[in-house]
Amino acid sequence: MSLTPLVYMLSLECRHCHEWFPGITQDELGLHEDSHRLCPYCTLICDGVEQTIFEDHVFSHEV
Ligand SMILES: [Zn+2]
Numbered sequence: 001m002s003l004t005p006l007v008y009m010l011s012l013e014c015r016h017c018h019e020w021f022p023g024i025t026q027d028e029l030g031l032h033e034d035s036h037r038l039c040p041y042c043t044l045i046c047d048g049v050e051q052t053i054f055e056d057h058v059f060s061h062e063v
């Protein structure tokens with residue numbers, strides 16, 4: 001008898017980084033998605049990018 005791992009059925013995909021997270025809830029996924037720093041214009045993920053570089057990038061859309 002084979003067990004189908006339940007995590008495959010419960011995996012959720014981050015809509016930003018498109019990583020799959022097995023066995024988390026929608027709430028936990030929401031926390032993960034909120035933890036990303038995203039450009040509000042092109043939704044580029046700027047995690048780990050320096051604040052000034054991030055701001056320069058965002059401002060570059062406004063010119
Ligand atoms: Zn993500």
Ligand SMILES: [Zn+2]
Pocket residue numbers: 039040041042043044057058061
């Ligand atoms: Zn951008």
